[in-house]
Amino acid sequence: MQKKELLYEGKAKKVYNTEDPGVYIVSYKDDATAFNGLKKGTIVGKGVVNNQMSNFMFRLLEKQGIPTHFVEELSERETAVKRVTIVPLEVIVRNKAAGSLSKRLGLEEGTAMRCPVLEFSYKNDDLGDPMVNDYHILAMGLATREELDQIAAMSLKINQLMVEFFKSVKVDLIDFKLEFGKTLEGDIILADEISPDTCRFWDADTGEKLDKDRFRRDMGGVEEAYAEMMKRLGL
Ligand code: TMP
Numbered sequence: 680m681q682k683k684e685l686l687y688e689g690k691a692k693k694v695y696n697t698e699d700p701g702v703y704i705v706s707y708k709d710d711a712t713a714f715n716g717l718k719k720g721t722i723v724g725k726g727v728v729n730n731q732m733s734n735f736m737f738r739l740l741e742k743q744g745i746p747t748h749f750v751e752e753l754s755e756r757e758t759a760v761k762r763v764t765i766v767p768l769e770v771i772v773r774n775k776a777a778g779s780l781s782k783r784l785g786l787e788e789g790t791a792m793r794c795p796v797l798e799f800s801y802k803n804d805d806l807g808d809p810m811v812n813d814y815h816i817l818a819m820g821l822a823t824r825e826e827l828d829q830i831a832a833m834s835l836k837i838n839q840l841m842v843e844f845f846k847s848v849k850v851d852l853i854d855f856k857l858e859f860g861k862t863l864e865g866d867i868i869l870a871d872e873i874s875p876d877t878c879r880f881w882d883a884d885t886g887e888k889l890d891k892d893r894f895r896r897d898m899g900g901v902e903e904a905y906a907e908m909m910k911r912l913g914l
Contacts, residue, residue: 680704680751680759690716691729691876697759701863702750705730706757711876713895715807722894726756728905729874731914734758736841736873743840745833747869748860763860763870767821769800769808770830772838773854777879778892780854789853789886795838797831802858829867830859837869845880848911850889853879875905 682695682704693706707726712719730752737749750759773796776786780796799816800808816822822830834857845852855878858871871877875890882889889904889911 680753682706682757691726692872696762701762702759703762704753704757704759707872708756711891711894713891715804718895720894722891722901722905724902725876725905728909729872729876730756730758732874732908732912733872735912735914737869739844740837740840740869743836745837745840745869746866760870761860761862761868763862763868765802765870766826766830766859766861766867767802768811768816768830768858769802770834770857770859771798771800771854772796772834772857773798774838774842775851775853777853789881795835797834826861826867833859833867833869841873846883849883850908850911851881851883851886853881855879875908880908 680697680702683697684695685693686696687694690712691708691710693708695704695706697704707730709721709723709725711722711725734749734752737747741747741749748760748763750761752758773780774792776790776792777788780786781788799811801811801821802808813827816827817824837857841855842852855873857869859867860870861867878890879892880889881887888898889908893899893901893904
């Protein structure tokens with residue numbers, strides 16, 4: 680499988696088309712940004728970690744019946760994926776309060792939620808990905824009722840599977856962000872990535888942060904945290 684033309688370059692990935700109209704190639708970069716691109720840096724080796732960890736998670740979820748865009752890992756940084764149109768929503772699932780939820784609701788980081796919290800943001804960098812609810816999503820035509828119900832059910836199922844898996848490697852899954860895509864056939868499947876960039880991982884025993892918050896908050900030990908997550912996954 681060969682890259683043809685660069686279709687899109689985002690903050691952390693590049694997307695290419697291929698000879699196969701149903702297959703794209705994603706290439707993961709070491710570039711890191713935070714606060715909607717305001718903070719910029721490099722996390723050495725991040726592209727490799729995020730590629731391999733995402734593929735590990737997509738395979739795990741596929742085995743449990745979650746359809747994903749994963750096709751084939753091509754190299755350390757590159758993966759063939761199904762061509763989709765990304766639903767312009769960031770879907771956030773939270774098990775414990777942290778980050779923007781802690782700020783917004785005045786909850787101490789680490790406060791357990793009585794049930795998982797599902798949030799949606801409208802994917803729009805110019806607007807800073809504002810939070811939206813079902814009404815905004817339907818009114819703006821970002822997704823249909825059916826698509827939204829399917830996205831919500833899949834996200835909660837993915838949360839169950841991920842919480843259980845990460846528990847087995849002594850990691851507390853605090854929260855994470857998902858993106859979904861629509862295939863040429865109109866099916867909704869899991870897309871984008873699942874990595875320390877898009878999840879909050881805390882060591883189950885010590886509470887040590889093993890994710891991008893170390894970069895966002897200038898905590899140091901960023902590369903080491905990404906490497907530790909790879910080790911936990913046996914990668
Ligand atoms: P938040 O607490 O900043 O809203 O982040 C919630 C989760 O979503 C956290 O695991 C980090 C992830 N996230 C992204 O993947 N991309 C983003 O642009 C933001 C703001 C958060």
